[in-house]
Ligand SMILES: Cc1ncc(C[n+]2csc(CCOP(=O)(O)OP(=O)(O)O)c2C)c(N)n1
């Protein structure tokens with residue numbers, strides 16, 4: 001083997017770096033499990049209804065459903081401090097808003113472009129915000145939320161408010177350049193941020209293995225010394241457990257951390273996806289074996305919660321979702337004067 005030129009010195013080994021502990025499954029009480037169940041079922045039924053309203057022509061533009069991924073937003077957001085922490089995500093955002101307990105009516109009315117919607121009907125499915133809940137959208141540009149989320153983390157640090165930013169993005173977005181610029185700055189400045197990669201196996205129609213040279217996405221921070229953890233994103237208790245570990249790391253001032261949530265979307269990328277890139281059998285197999293809601297149902301059953309109690313929850317949720325849909329169909333479109341509001345920020 002050729003010798004290395006004399007000028008090239010062997011580098012000293014990188015000192016051992018501290019790693020986060022292996023996350024544990026969260027030990028939920030029956031009440032907490034019931035709450036997870038309710039929230040996940042709310043997302044599922046809401047999204048099914050949104051799909052129907054889209055088919056009926058009530059929803060225009062793009063609409064990306066979160067069905068299959070419910071455990072991620074519910075598990076993670078249940079661990080956050082609603083007074084301090086902030087969240088940002090991409091266009092597949094209805095579930096994250098519902099996990100925050102935001103009224104399904106104002107979310108559905110946003111989907112139908114009505115004045116009572118949370119962005120006054122001007123944002124639609126992809127652009128919803130609640131500054132009250134520190135939820136900063138809802139972004140259509142793949143990967144943009146990663147840099148914006150890093151900015152939110154910078155603001156938490158600068159203002160010394162003790163908050164942590166959570167920036168969700170997809171497996172496809174994980175290949176975007178700005179993600180790595182953000183990683184570099186976040187680690188350099190030890191920003192309080194959890195980067196959550198929702199690896200649902202596909203970016204539009206391209207599978208993660210086809211498009212990613214390193215498909216173990218939790219490793220994507222290694223060159224920046226950002227630790228990563230791979231998590232079962234179909235198990236709400238694993239999601240919550242990982243959130244606890246990540247929050248402890250970030251709140252201790254150790255800088256950013258990556259959580260790769262292994263999940264799956266059951267529906268097409270958006271409502272206009274013919275889904276020719278995967279078989280029905282593949283989707284059905286995940287539904288049968290790993291459905292996040294069925295999983296919680298089994299846990300509740302093991303804790304002695306009766307089928308009747310779960311049926312009552314289901315009925316209650318269907319009622320809320322139907323009311324949200326009726327509201328979203330009937331409430332008026334925004335007034336023309338809304339064209340000029342919230343367009344330009346005049347003072348900073
Ligand atoms: C900068 C940019 N490039 C391309 C697109 C078109 N586009 C929208 S979603 C998407 C795939 C993203 O997949 P992923 O990050 O895995 O998120 P998922 O949809 O699976 O939640 C693409 C390429 C876009 N919106 N923005």
Ligand SMILES: [Mg+2]
Nearest residue numbers: 170171202203
């Ligand atoms: Mg994806």
